[in-house]
Amino acid sequence: MKKTLIPLMGIITLFTSCKETHQTENILKKRIEYYLRECEDNGVSGSILIAQEGEVLYSGGLGLSDRNKKTQTNEETIFTIGSITKQFTASAILKLQEEGKLSVKDSLAGFFDNVPADKKNITIHQLLTHTSGIIGNLTNGGDFVLIEKEDFLSKVFNSTLDFAPGSSYYYSNVGYTLLTIIIEQITQQDYEVYLNDVFFKKVGMENTGYILPNWDKNNIAYAYKCGEDRGAHIEKWKINSNKISYHQKGNGGILSTPSDMYKWYTTLKEHKILSEESTKFLVEPHVLINKNQFYGYGWVVLKSDRNTKKIAHSGFNGVNYSNFIRLPEEKNTVIIYMTSLVRYDTRRIGKEIEKLIFDENYEPIVPKMNSTKYSAGEEPNKNMTVINKFASILLKIETEQTIESFMKAHIPDTGKHKRFKNYFRAMQKEFTDYKLVHTLEYEDDTYDILLESKRGVIEELTPCFDLKFNEQNQITAFGW
Template sequence: MKINFSKSLVIPILISLVSLAVNSQSKQNTDSIDVFLKNKMEKLHIPALQIAVVQHGKIVKSNSYGIANIENSVMATNQNMFSINSCTKAFVGVAVMQLQEEGKLNINDSISKYLDDLPAAWKGLSMKQLFANISGLPNIIDYKENLLADTENGSWEKVKTLPMEFNTGDRFRYNQTGYVIIGRIINKVSGMHFTKFIEDRQFKVVGMKQTRFGDSNDIIPNSAGAYTTQDIVDGRWITTDKVRSSYAKFPEFFRTCTGIITTSDEIAQWIIALQNGVLLKHKSSLDLLWQPAVRNNGRVGGFNKLVNGYAIGWPTVTREEHPAVGPIGGMRSAFFVYPKDDLSIIVLTNLQGANPEWFMDEIAGFYIPDMKESNGFGLSPTVKKLRKELIVQNYKNPLKIAESLKKNNAAFNLSENDLNDFGYKLLAEGKQNEALKIFKLNTDLYPESGNTYDSYAETLAGLGNKKEAIKNYKRAFELNPKNINAQEQAKKLAVL
């Protein structure tokens, strides 16, 4: 898989185009979600966004916003096609569960039961471990996300010569080799190429008339195009200050990893069919599809604090309150299914760097008030208790309140990270003064942590208190000399 970038565009021009398009579209169908998404698009420089919401088995919202094609100022519509990249893996998970229901395979079997040309170290791996990215397999793409060779056979033979990266089950590490193997197994046990199996058994069954496999080499009717603000530097993704066109090529054998192009409405129809027993006959199959794998340490493993687990092709948001399964793809598209709430949200964009998974819960909050960040959703139980008391007392004397809660309950503990998260949530809500008090509380509770002073200083600077900001940036640097940014911020403020 090779991605090339070109055609730089200045972001302010894009913002004007998106704002014009969203305002025009919203006049016809404006609600609070439309306003929320418009703000997100402008903030994140998203050219086009498409949304569908499923509640109680029906599509209750469907809309498109922005610019599908920047070069020609083409406005987005519900017919626009978006690449969903690694969300494709969720369809592969369904395909394998369909084959398991037919008795043609079992995800707990060793993959050597189905394939012969495997290195000895791979033979005992199960499909479930491959799906969950805990196999330890070497990756068939390099750090620049290019395949190891120019051909399918060349890449396959090359990856087989590489050592295992870790003991199976020890870690989570996103890996494409496992999905290439799964594609080979589907080919063998189904008697057809996996792309055709998915087309026949999912796209056609559901009536997904537009959905298809493809890449930038193909002419896609109603294509929403592809843009990026991302680049790879030293093996790490960074966000640039330019929106550019992006190019992606996905060889056919690689399309268990990525490659589906679709609309939010058609994914909504697919989710409804999946939950209604159209695609999988047994509820137990759906439960297994969404059950995150457990590593050797007894914990789930995933991409980050939010998407913290991985099941059968489906990343999971494993938590007590409003758990979800949430395929994410290409840093541009995502869909979250909230099984306990009978709610699903699909957000597709044409910008690599939009990362809609990070605002999916906020959209859910429009349907489930308990999930609104302003109501404390996402905070730890102890911070929620603190927040409740702070609101009652108008955020006066946070340290005294925390000490009182601790006195009444010895198990009450406020972690540094949880308080820091709370402070930044308050900042996101525009509550700078309240956030300042939380960051100050964190310095009181964790006086030897440089990070607490850094966050406190940042907020002080935002409120215009340069003297105190400089003082706390200096303290942050004293406690953590590696925090060069704190030192630089203190110097900048001193000359302003």
């Protein structure tokens, strides 16, 4: 009898433990689903995947990806991932290093002719870690402004370094495009073609790329900001004859889905396309960003709120936002979040989910995206009266009203007056000869102010959101 008692008790203990784990997982799933439903009810749209220990806890979409067609966002909706693109560039460099075709210790002089003296010794490692001193972005270097490779290189090599190579850190999109050009020179292939052949096809990432995938056009998310349709990347590339600008190539702009990016994560974790050594290089804390964050190769390495290792990167182009969070010490938790409807709180959803997962008492912040539109001059409440006064001063309609008296009357925190004045002057300079079109009022007492140029172009006061009020109709925040 004693011999059967111990295994029986072990079975009972194991059964009880499994049952409790299952119950905990069900509670967590319900909390996640409830939070995301709240987000959707409040106007959020996007796609999210959450996984732990190789099991997907949640995968799905919120809101509409195309308002005109009333297309519901789902787990296969295609978004722009922005600077998350950089990890593909870094991985391609490490793949070429594995093949003996380059080394991260190699310098620019080994790849380009006539490199200026101040840039000759910049290494691939420094480009990967944003420590090269190369400028962040070229002047007039918009994502969809076409520039030929030779012109791009000429402008970069003739630019002034921000600091001596290796002496500091400054985030550089230009640096990652230089890496992209190096990849193209070595492989004699277009950057996207190389990624597709070496990475994406091999792991079944059929919805990842710039223009090569056979996109389901009905499943591509359109970007919206302050109620205005900002279009989709695919359409903008078509205008440029399907050419990807070197202002963006390799540093941002790739399209993907959370499910495809999870395949990528699994591929890295299981060392299917990169060796274990190379994979470690991606997430090594190579260079200090600040006291809590380090930059690896296309990834940021930091500590979570629970003092565990966190590996992450986000992508943001002012309209679209994506976030990729990995927590290898906490059940290999992965959170991948993408949205093309951005306001100040929508960018934090991935982090809010992280807090929700690891703190059963945490009440996550729900972004408020539903809004009411008021035409210029409408004053249904005291907040709108203040906003119309602000717009009149900004657009120089009410010359007798000074910004100093406005701040004294409506911004109680005098410590913010200097920053507000700088914000105001910058906006006044940017929006000369504009007129007020309408204002969007959100449920959290924040407002977006939309202006129209003489050419009929509608712009929001940047950055969006613009003004936030308290219950006393006083301005408590402005800008991001």
